[in-house]
Amino acid sequence: xxxxxxxxxxxxxxxxxxxxxxxxxxxxxxxxxxxxxxxxxxxxxxxxxxxxxxxxxxxxxxxxxxxxxxxxxxxxxxxxxxxxxxxxxxxxxxxxxxxxxxxxxxxxxxxxxxxxxxxxxxxxxxxxxxxxxxxxxxxxxxxxxxxxxxxxxxxxxxxxxxxxxxxxxxxxxxxxxxxxxxxxxxxxxxxxxxxxxxxxxxxxxxxxxxxxxxxxxxxxxxxxxxxxxxxxxxxxxxxxxxxxxxxxxxxxxxxxxxxxxxxxxxxxxxxxxxxxxxxxxxxxxxxxxxxxxxxxxxxxxxxxxxxxxxxxxxxxxxxxxxxxxxxxxxxxxxxxxxxxxxxxxxxxxxxxxxxxxxxxxxxxxxxxxxxxxxxxxxxxxxxxxxxxxxxxxxxxxxxxxxxxxxxxxxxxxxxxxxxxxxxxxxxxxxxxxxxxxxxxxxxxxxxxxxxxxxxxxxxxxxxxxxxxxxxxxxxxxxxxxxxxxxxxxxxxxxxxxxxxxxxxxxxxxxxxxxxxxxxxxxxxxxxxxxxxxxxxxxxxxxxxxxxxxxxxxxxxxxxxxxxxxxxxxxxxxxxxxxxxxxxxxxxxxxxxxxxxxxxxxxxxxxxxxxxxxxxxxxxxxxxxxxxxxxxxxxxxxxxxxxxxxxxxxxxxxxxxxxxxxxxxxxxxxxxxxxxxxxxxxxxxxxxxxxxxxxxxxxxxxxxxxxxxxxxxxxxxxxxxxxxxxxxxxxxxxxxxxxxxxxxxxxxxxxxxxxxxxxxxxxxxxxxxxxxxxxxxxxxxxxxxxxxxxxxxxxxxxxxxxxxxxxxxxxxxxxxxxxxxxxxxxxxxxxxxxxxxxxxxxxxxxxxxxxxxxxxxxxxxxxxxxxxxxxxxxxxxxxxxxxxxxxxxxxxxxxxxxxxxxxxxxxxxxxxxxxxxxxxxxxxxxxxxxxxxxxxxxxxxxxxxxxxxxxxxxxxxxxxxxxxxxxxxxxxxxxxxxxxxxxxxxxxxx
Numbered sequence: 001x002x003x004x005x006x007x008x009x010x011x012x013x014x015x016x017x018x019x020x021x022x023x024x025x026x027x028x029x030x031x032x033x034x035x036x037x038x039x040x041x042x043x044x045x046x047x048x049x050x051x052x053x054x055x056x057x058x059x060x061x062x063x064x065x066x067x068x069x070x071x072x073x074x075x076x077x078x079x080x081x082x083x084x085x086x087x088x089x090x091x092x093x094x095x096x097x098x099x100x101x102x103x104x105x106x107x108x109x110x111x112x113x114x115x116x117x118x119x120x121x122x123x124x125x126x127x128x129x130x131x132x133x134x135x136x137x138x139x140x141x142x143x144x145x146x147x148x149x150x151x152x153x154x155x156x157x158x159x160x161x162x163x164x165x166x167x168x169x170x171x172x173x174x175x176x177x178x179x180x181x182x183x184x185x186x187x188x189x190x191x192x193x194x195x196x197x198x199x200x201x202x203x204x205x206x207x208x209x210x211x212x213x214x215x216x217x218x219x220x221x222x223x224x225x226x227x228x229x230x231x232x233x234x235x236x237x238x239x240x241x242x243x244x245x246x247x248x249x250x251x252x253x254x255x256x257x258x259x260x261x262x263x264x265x266x267x268x269x270x271x272x273x274x275x276x277x278x279x280x281x282x283x284x285x286x287x288x289x290x291x292x293x294x295x296x297x298x299x300x301x302x303x304x305x306x307x308x309x310x311x312x313x314x315x316x317x318x319x320x321x322x323x324x325x326x327x328x329x330x331x332x333x334x335x336x337x338x339x340x341x342x343x344x345x346x347x348x349x350x351x352x353x354x355x356x357x358x359x360x361x362x363x364x365x366x367x368x369x370x371x372x373x374x375x376x377x378x379x380x381x382x383x384x385x386x387x388x389x390x391x392x393x394x395x396x397x398x399x400x401x402x403x404x405x406x407x408x409x410x411x412x413x414x415x416x417x418x419x420x421x422x423x424x425x426x427x428x429x430x431x432x433x434x435x436x437x438x439x440x441x442x443x444x445x446x447x448x449x450x451x452x453x454x455x456x457x458x459x460x461x462x463x464x465x466x467x468x469x470x471x472x473x474x475x476x477x478x479x480x481x482x483x484x485x486x487x488x489x490x491x492x493x494x495x496x497x498x499x500x501x502x503x504x505x506x507x508x509x510x511x512x513x514x515x516x517x518x519x520x521x522x523x524x525x526x527x528x529x530x531x532x533x534x535x536x537x538x539x540x541x542x543x544x545x546x547x548x549x550x551x552x553x554x555x556x557x558x559x560x561x562x563x564x565x566x567x568x569x570x571x572x573x574x575x576x577x578x579x580x581x582x583x584x585x586x587x588x589x590x591x592x593x594x595x596x597x598x599x600x601x602x603x604x605x606x607x608x609x610x611x612x613x614x615x616x617x618x619x620x621x622x623x624x625x626x627x628x629x630x631x632x633x634x635x636x637x638x639x640x641x642x643x644x645x646x647x648x649x650x651x652x653x654x655x656x657x658x659x660x661x662x663x664x665x666x667x668x669x670x671x672x673x674x675x676x677x678x679x680x681x682x683x684x685x686x687x688x689x690x691x692x693x694x695x696x697x698x699x700x701x702x703x704x705x706x707x708x709x710x711x712x713x714x715x716x717x718x719x720x721x722x723x724x725x726x727x728x729x730x731x732x733x734x735x736x737x738x739x740x741x742x743x744x745x746x747x748x749x750x751x752x753x754x755x756x757x758x759x760x761x762x763x764x765x766x767x768x769x770x771x772x773x774x775x776x777x778x779x780x781x782x783x784x785x786x787x788x789x790x791x792x793x794x795x796x797x798x799x800x801x802x803x804x805x806x807x808x809x810x811x812x813x814x815x816x817x818x819x820x821x822x823x824x825x826x827x828x829x830x831x832x833x834x835x836x837x838x839x840x841x842x843x844x845x846x847x848x849x850x851x852x853x854x855x856x857x858x859x860x861x862x863x864x865x866x867x868x869x870x871x872x873x874x875x876x877x878x879x880x881x882x883x884x885x886x887x888x889x890x891x892x893x894x895x896x897x898x899x900x901x902x903x904x905x906x907x908x909x910x911x912x913x914x915x916x917x918x919x920x921x922x923x924x925x926x927x928x929x930x931x932x933x934x935x936x937x938x939x940x941x942x943x944x945x946x947x948x949x950x951x952x953x954x955x956x957x958x959x960x961x962x963x964x965x966x967x968x969x970x971x972x973x974x975x976x977x978x979x980x981x982x983x984x985x986x987x988x989x
Contacts, residue, residue, distance in 0.1 A: 011230030011256075014055050016223040017048070023214055024056045024184070028065065031182040032150050038173045039182070040158075040205060042189040043216030045340050046253030049186045052216065053154055056184075065150040065182075068092045072160040073294040080379045081164045081410030082114050084155045085138070089115045096145060103144035107137050110652075113408040114138070116375045131164070131471060133652025134409040135171040142172070146179035157339070158187035159198050163412030163472065166201050173211055174686045189215065218250030227252065231259045253338055271344040274322045281307060282315040286324060290345035291357045291387075293380070295328060295335045300371040303364035304357070359388040362397075378404045386420060391428040395421060396436060402464070411472035418465040425458055459485050459497060466504055470511075479508040491527060499527040500536045503543060512726075521547055538568045538576040545583045549590075550731050551768065558587045578608050578616040582623060589627045592810055597627065618648050618656035625663055630773040632813035634671045634854045641667060655690045662693035665700040672856035674704045674896055695724030695734065702741050707857065709899040711748050718745060736762060736774035740781045747785040748900075755785045756796060763803060775807050776817035783824040792828040801825055816849035820862055827865070840869045847885075851953055857901075860892040864905055871908055883909070884924040891960040921964045921982075930957045932983045935974040 020041075027037040043049050057067045068091035070084030080086070093100045093115065104111050108119040113134060145151055155161070155169065172183060192198050205211045219227065224245045228236045236244075248254035257270050275286055285305055289296050292304070305312055316334065319325045324341060325334050336342035349357070362384035369377050382401035385394040402417035425433065436456055462485040469478025482505045491498040502524035506517035521544050528537035541564035548557030561584035568577035582604045589597025601624045608617035621644030628637035641664040648657035665680035681697035702717035718741055725734045739762035746755035759782040767775045779800050786792040786800075800821070809815045823842035830836065843866035850859040863885045870882035886909045893902035923931065926947075933943045944954040958970070967973050977983045 011227050013226070013230035014051070015227045015230065015252075016219060017052050017055070017216075020052060020214060020216060021056060021059075023212070024052075025059070027182055027212070028056075028060055028063065028150070028152070031146075031152075031180050032063075032065075034178070034180050036146075036176045036179055036210070037182045038176075038205075038208075038211045039184050040202070040211065040213045041184060041186045041216060042192075042213065043186075044190040044218075044251065045188050046251045046338065047216050047218060048252040049216055050156065051252070053156065053184065053186060057152065057154065060150070060152050060182075063150075065152050066092065066095045067152040067154065068095070069154040069156065071156040071294070072158060072162070072165065080376055081162050081405050081408050081413040082168065084161065084165060085168060086114045086375070088153055088155070090117070092145060092151070093117065099145055099148070100141075103141050107141075110134060110137055111141065131167070131409045131411055132171075132654030135168050136175075136649070136652050136654050138168065139172055139175050142181055143176065143179040146181040148180075150180040150182070152182045152184065155183070155185040158185045159191045159196070161198070162410070163197065163416075164408075164410040166198065167412070167472075170201055170204060173205055173208060177686075219252055219255070220250065221245045224248065224250060224255055227255050228259055231256065253340065271341050272348060274324060275341075275345055278318050278322060278324075279315065281311060282318040285312070285315045286319050286345060287349060287353070288357055288361075289325070289334060289336070290342050291349065291354055292361055294339075294342075295333045297372055298332045298334065299368075300361070300364060301334065303368065303371060304360045355388050358384045359390065362388055362390075362393065382417065386424075391424045392432045395424045395428040395432055398424065399436065402468075406468065411468045412474065415465055415468040415472055415474060415477065418461060418468060422458070422461055422465065425461065459488060459494075462488075463497075463500070466501070470504070470508060475508050475512050479505065479512070482508065495527040496531060496534055496536050499524040499540060502527065503536070503540050506543065506547075516547075516551075518547065533567070533571045535571065535573050535576065538564070538571050538573045541567050542576045542580040542583070545580055545587075549583045549586050550733070555591070558584065558591060561587055574611060575613055575616055578604050578611075578613060579619065582616065582619050585620075586623055586627060589630075592808070594631060594810065598624070601627065614647075614651040614653060615656075618644070618651070618653045621647055622656060622659040622663060625660075625667065626773075629663075629667050629670060630813075631811035632853055634667060637667045638664070638671070654687055655693075658684050658687040658690045658693040661687065662696040662700075665697050669700050669703065671854050672892070672896060674707075677701070678704060691724040691726070692734070695721045696737075698724060699737055699741060703744070706741070706744050706748060707896070707898045707900070709748075711745065714741075714745055714748075718742065732768050732771040732774060735765065736767070736771060736778055740774070740778045743778070743781050743785060747781075747788055752785065752789045755782075756793065759785070759796070760799070763799060767803065767807065772808050772810075772814055775803070776814055776821070779804055779807070779821055780817065780824065783821065783828055786828045787824065797825060797828055812849070813853055813855070816846065816853060816858075819846040819849050820858075823862075823865065836869075837873075840866065840873065843869050856892050856956075857896060857898065860889045860898075860901060864889045864901070864908075867905075867908060880925055884926050887922075887924045887927075887960065888956055891956070891963055894963070895959075923961065923964060923982075927957055927961050927964070928982075930954065931961055931973070931977055934958060934961060934970055935977050935983045937970075937974070 024039065027039055031037045041049055041053070053069075057069065060067055068088040070086070070088035070091075072084045073080070089100075104118055110133070112118045142151065142153065155165070158166075158169070161169070169183075169185060176183070187198060187202075192202065202213075206213060221241065225236065225241045228241060228244065244255055244258045248258055254270075260274075275283060278286065285301065285307075288301060288304055292300065302309070302312055305315075307315065316325070320327065320334075323337055326337050327334055336345075346354075362381060365371055365377065365381050365384065372380055378397075378401045382394065382397040385397045388394070398417050398421045402414045402421065405411070405414040405417060462481050466478045466481045466485070469475065469481060482501045485501045486498060486505070489498045489501070502520045506520035506524065509515040509520060510517040521540065524540045525537075525544060528534065528540055531537065541560070545557065545561035545564045548560055561580055564580035565577055565584055568574075568580055581600060585597045585600030585604060587597070588600060591597075601620050605617055605620040605624065608614070608620065621640065625637040625640045625644070628634075628640065641660055644660040645657060645664070648654075648660055661680045661684040665677040665684065668674070668677040668680060677700050681701045684693050684697035698717050698721040702714045702721060705711075705714035705717060718738075721738065721741075725738065739758050742758040743755045746752075746758060759778070762778060767778075782796065782800050786796055804818065804821050804825075807814070807818075809818050819842070823839070823846050826839055826842055830839065843862060846862040847859070847866050850862050853859070867882045867885040867889065870878050870885070886905045889905040890902060890909065892898070893905060929947060930943055933946060938946070940951045940954040940958060943949075943958070944951045947954070949957075962968065962970075962973055965973050965976055967976055974983075
């Protein structure tokens, strides 16, 4: 902790804050019980946040917790990315050296980006998931460190946090679910104005149920009196309390300042009074410290102050004795006791004075880089030169700082520094620009072999800023930078670089849902046509093929993918080749070559894993399960998704992991594991980083809510999905399921016209050939709405019938849906419950088709329709079969908590007592046939063979029997059946 010189204007007695300490103590208790906690402590400047944190930290330490504090530094010269997190990690390394070494094992190179003591951070690959990989490692590190003992992570002054720190904190609070960890962040609430960058983060965190916000108020008059008593050592006069309470308005820091002053100056002037009372040399030192940073090293201060050692000590002693400065033992540094004093001193500096101080700081640090910690030198130097208004020195320093920020995965800070370099470019001397080293820029292969002449230029700078903007999520800024470059480039003289920017523009336009990006990709392809082979064209072709794939463009898309594969293979660009081959595999699958498509996708996955190309492997882990599900291979899809979740987690591919969990939610929904689907959606939301998979997860949760009769919950979830998907360039896998969900929601609310509008809007947009997986459910939702309306619209029915004829049925699951649609269309035409023999035959065929699949909810729905038809036939029907079907429907509805389905079955279900004599458990006739075989120890397949039914149907009967008997296992069912005489002695195994 910090140590300082106690003086009479600081109360040794901690005053008030009983409720806040109680809240913090309760959170610590829950953290002790392995329930991670997160609190945001807000309050105006000077209200006492730091004092409260110190009091709580001391109490937590006494309870055995490890407390690690990191403070954000005011944006300016020393704005090091991730500074508070790096500081806190150093504390944890000092307090838990063995545990941290074990938790970081194997990941030292990556974690060294924030904690250089662990090793040398290697440049690594800079892709869309680089920052997310680092965040994931930090989250897992904290979970492991807090597995055995409670860890309190404190981030102070969040209002000054760099963008990367804010992103990391948001990620931690979304994803931390295990460990004995308490995260406490403080911020100045009066500084968070409407446009402050912290404001969106606070709004985001407020939506998390795991985060609690605590607002620290001002002191009451009684508390001010107690504070003054502590400061003065005796109770003050009542009129003195009244005066100070009035002037301070209960702000704890202002009370301290007013307690030592008899003047009636403004509070701002009051903050400077003690500075102006210092000796001249002490005032000079304080002014240097105010501009040098939040925490300043003694050696740097000595080099800039240019005072003899004894006089410097005297000046510092005077400032510390006046309670203006505190010393930090670690790092041999000084800082202001309160940031308000530093701000007042810095604001009092003249512009020329500020520039001269920064120049002296920069010159001293340039002459002796050891004056500050190695990981802070580059950023501090860049800030000092920039604030000194020396473009010649600032430009190369800022570019070096940008490169280091990139190495730290601090892409937001890299973007900020690169934009600063763009600002300096034109005013820096030409010889400085010409002397820049190419090493200060990453090689983006914007120029072909042998084309680079001399050092980097302004367009190279724009390319780096574009990439940094994309990687940190500032896509709008990145798009503006790319477009600026395109205005500057002569496409005839520099077509390859222009193509690169057009390709980036396409990706950015699509990512922001501001267009489909087709025109930009076409321009990039045109510019690279006829040029010597290049990686730029390889990726342009790969992206063009992928663009066509997700929009189900048909045969021409296959040709595009094949060309992309051949070109990349010729160039030896394996990542681009595997990317294009993954696209080709999906396209072959969509075209009907299921075996060929799957074979290609499996091959790409194996080659990518073997080559260490995690991004390409992850793409297969995302796409392949979707294709498997589309042909009804659900268990295979689930297994692949679970494998993909482990792969993406171990490789730090956070965005890909979000996609995997979103697809897992979709598949689990299909196979009837709705609670599992909801859990997968929650994981997708916690992972964040990508709006599209979050939208898919929310859409699945909305469908589950609808099927469970939770209409308003579904409405809210659908609105979330709509916002996440955006409003421009929705892909079929987004627009068609959304249309179906909107249709179902409107139907549940009885708004038939609204439901029809959603259906017809989707049909007017067209169903691409590869969108069969989304097309059939949409058509069925449409016809079910017409049935529910009572009077079907013949025009709508004919439209559904016509579209159904065009939809492909390459797999049993879609053949089953075709039978369902045909039966539903007959029902809509003939009227509900017509009970004709043809209707029974239609529904019997649909039931038989779905009994071979693993879609229990869909099977229950067609069974319900068959039961309705049988009941409607009256004496010509089969009441025993209808009752058995309704029992099966009820069991599934109960298991899934699908209330509307259960109510529909219950409305048709005859009195159980009337149809099931004697057993007392409501077993159907078929279940009474199955029970003796269960008691005999037969497997589902043996039961199926004995009764001439499918194993799946046997499994459903067994599940129903267990539920009705109220037992968990077959053995318990057998024992109960024998005990209650439900089976004979000859039925024992």
